[in-house]
Amino acid sequence: MGRAEERQARQRGARRAARGRPSGGKRTGIRRFFTWKKLLGTFFGFCLLGMLGFVILYMVVDIPEGNAAAKMQSNVYRYSNGDVIARTGDVNREIVDLAKVPEDVQKTFVAAENKSFYKDEGIDFKGTARGVLNTVTGKGKQGGSTITQQYVKNYYLSQDQTVSRKLQELVISLKVDREKSKDDILAGYINTSYYGRGAYGIQAAAQAYYGVDAKKLDVSQGAYLAALLQAPSQYDWTSATATGRKLVKQRWNYVLDNMVEEGWLDSGKRAKLTFPTPEPPKAPPGREGQIGYLVDEAKREVLRDSGLSEAQFEAGGYTVTLNIDPKKQKQLEKAVDRKLNDKLDRKKNKADARVQAGAASVDPKTGKVLAMYGGEDYVKHFTNNATRRDYQSASTFKPLILAAALEQGATTQDGKPITAGTIYDGTSKRPVKGSEVGFAPPNEDDVDYGPVTVQKAMNKSINSVFAQMGVDVGMPKVMEMAGKLGMDVEGLPAVPAQTLGSMGASPLEMAGVYATLDNHGKKVTPALVGSVEHKDRTIDLPDPIGDQVIKRGTADSLTSVLTGVVDDGTGHAVRNPVQDVAGKTGTSDDNKSAWFTGYTPKLVTSVGLFGEGAPGTPEKNKQVSMRGAGGLQRVAGGSFPAEIWAAYTFDAMGAPSKFDLDTDMGAAIAPPPEPTKSQPPREPSSTPSKPEKDPSSKPPTQSPSSKPPTQSPSSKPPTQSPSSKPPTQSPDPSHTIGIPDDPDDRVPGRD
Known part of the structure; x- marks a missing residue:
């Protein structure tokens, strides 16, 4: 081959190499791995895998329980x-x-x-x-x-x-x-x-x-x-x-x-529309003041009455509406502060530091607890004084003895029916007759009253009379009556000593007892809780008003008799010229508790004071005497408790009201004649607490609710105020009931 041919051959090879050969050539580098087909295939493969994974995930994952x-x-x-x-x-x-x-x-x-x-x-x-x-x-x-x-x-x-x-x-x-x-x-x-x-x-x-x-x-x-x-x-x-x-x-x-x-x-x-500016944030309500007492008692009542377990309730979601009227709640707190707390110096006076107050106020027609005072402050004193049952009810128990007598038609030892006019021997320390258990209680200040009517015995809270009456009725019947009216007497012995109110009771419990009397014998069980609501369940609560547990005549007779305690007895601190009031004082042994439980036709309130050892002292939480507190030798039911009751009730009552009574006995109807005493009472052993003079020479004392006399058997005698003023006319409904002045003297009543 010549040079010309060789040159031509090289040129043809170069041209072929430049053009490339579709057949027989091989791709090199990155182009060997990425082509449009491969990229699309990979993309769709991932999509299919993703879809398959999501399907599997959808099948595997269930809707869980809420966290x-x-x-x-x-x-x-x-x-x-x-x-x-x-x-x-x-x-x-x-x-x-x-x-x-x-x-x-x-x-x-x-x-x-x-x-x-x-x-x-x-x-x-x-x-x-x-x-x-x-x-x-x-x-x-x-x-x-x-x-x-x-x-x-x-x-x-x-x-x-x-x-x-x-x-x-x-x-x-x-x-x-x-x-x-x-x-x-x-x-x-x-x-x-x-x-x-x-x-x-x-x-x-x-x-x-x-x-x-x-x-x-x-x-x-x-x-x-x-x-x-x-x-x-x-x-x-x-x-x-x-x-x-x-x-x-x-x-x-x-x-x-x-x-x-x-x-x-x-x-x-x-x-x-304008921008609705929100309110400033408020601190959530805590447990201070009365709030803790109200919340704790409401929870206890819900668990007692609803059938809910504590675990169910504490899971939350419940709206508990209390029957507490916020206005009356404030009025009760104000009354306790004004009539008690403001007069005590708990930091400097040892006796003052011992005093604990509790109170409960109930509507007798509905059973609703409208106000409750549990103590000075929940964060300072955890125990709710309105519901505690560890202090004696004292003489606030006496009306229950008479209620048992009237309900049973009981008679005295000599066979005479027991009524408001029945004569008893009021000699102090007189041994009761007919009891297998010897009992001879002294009267307050060891005063001898001689022969007295049951009405006067209630007015003056004469222990010897009611001890004998309890035996006459039969102590089992007395305890049965206490249970019917709402006191917890289970397991307590039916002995004459119970006539002095030796059993424990709470202000809330006693408010229920007296509310039943006020409600003409239909049982009232105080209800703090009005309703309980939950979005997922219905909560039913029992009706606070129950069956007729005692005859109306019995209940109304007790109310009539208890007006005498207010008009002419130990409860004189709550007398009011235009408002019918019935109630009973109580002072326990050694002055460890003092009570006034009273009512009008619309409102029943029980106030209790309890002697409790102060924190930081050897007697902490123990029951102690309140003697000397507030400058009094003895804190009796007719002192601070009655004053608190009056300050609250006459502020909360509104228009005055009259009792509608179906009875022919008691101070609100006709005072029985005073018996001739066989002997004058001897002077009390405690000079500062001399008994009131014998009012037998005074005109008959009657409540403002008494009506003028007629010749019919059911007629009622004229009404006279305790001070023998002319009968009080029916007040103007617009008249505002005033709070009576404090008693002129601070000598406690004998209860």
Whole structure:
């Protein structure tokens, strides 16, 4: 081959190499691995794997039980007017049905968070994908979610921001949207969300920001609460910065504008709405003052009467409405402060430091406990003095002995019927007759009264008379009567010593006993709790008014007799010229307790004072004498207890009222004639407590409720005041009952 041919051959090879050869050539480098076909195949493969994985995840992941924190609620205690007394529990949440949230308020949350809520399937794929990507790439924890997804996160899952939690949220949201109604999901969302100020759920939020229940929110307030959910702390108006306030107002406007856009709010109404500035935050009510006593006793009563276990109740979600009237509650507290606490110096006077007060006030027609005083302060004195039963009831027990006598038609040892006019020997330390157990009780100050009527024996609280009467009636019958009227006598011996009120009782218990008398013999069981509500169950409570446990005539006769205690006896501190009052004082052995339990036709109140060893002393929590307290040699029932009763009752009563009595005996009807005494009473052993002069020479003492006499057998004699003034005319209903002055002397009554 010549040179020319060789050159031509090389040129042809170069040209072939430049063009490449489709057949027989091989690809080199990265092009061997990435082609359009391979890329598309890989993409669709991953999609198929993802879909398969999601299907498997959907099949494997079930809707879990709601987490414990999301289920936790507080129990709410309210006064009878609906005002909140306290909330108890670790979480301030009260779940409410969606029906109790106004419809336009419901829509504010949808407008704020998820306008497509009623049309979507519970998830936002785009927002969820963005949230997953942000989490994976470390760009933060933000990401769009539907109301359903947020509800699932709050109720079923945790607040953790992880890929696995996001995927769980997606799957559970799809299932929840298919298994629950939109209303159920929305209710769950607004009840589990956190609104700031320690408030979980819309009910707690409504109270925290506007001081109202959720059912009373308006659309403007609802829009603010819906706006809060984006940033509760930053958007709380009272603590927000200028920027925070600007942002929450923008968010508020955004919510309302969305509602107009969706047709949920009229544009004209929208234009008139102004920003609803929330109230400043308030410290949650604690247990100080009387609150702790009320809450503890209400809980005890709920557990006693509802059939709920303590575990069920403490799971939360209960609204307990008390019968307590907040106005009367304040009046009772004021009366105790004014008539007792303000007169004691507990820090400097040892005797004053020993005095504990308790009181309970009951409506005799309904059995509702309208006011209760448990002690100086729950955080200082834990024991509730209104419900404690460890102190003797003393002479407040005496009316029950007469009630047993009248109910049984009992007779004296010589066969005479026992009535208000029956004559007994009032000699001090006279041994009772007819008893297998020897008993000879002294009268207060060891005073001998000689022959006296039962009426006067009640007025002056003569121990010897009622000890003998108890034996005449039969002590088992007396104890049975005490049980019928509401005292806890189980296991107590039926012995004559019980006639002095040696058994324990509480002011609440004694208020119930006397309320039964006031209610003409129909049993009254004081009820502190009016209702218990829970969204998932119905709670039934027993009726405080029970059956007729004693005859009306018996109950009314006792009321008539007890007016004499007030008009002409140891209860004279509560006399009132225009208001019928019946009651009984009581002072226990060694002055460890002192009582006044009294009533009008509309209100029954029992006040007890108890001697208790002060903290920091060797006698701490022990029963001790109250002698010397408040500057008195003896704290008797006719002193502080009666004064507290009068200050409270005549402030709380309103218009005066009269007893409607079906009886022919007692001080309110006709005072029996005083018997001729066989011997004058000897002087008492304690000079400062001399007995009152024998009033037998005075005109008959009658209650203001007595009526003019006629010749009919049922007629009633003219009414006279204890000071023998002319009969009092019926008062003008508009007349305001005044609080009587304190007794001129501070000598305790003999009870």
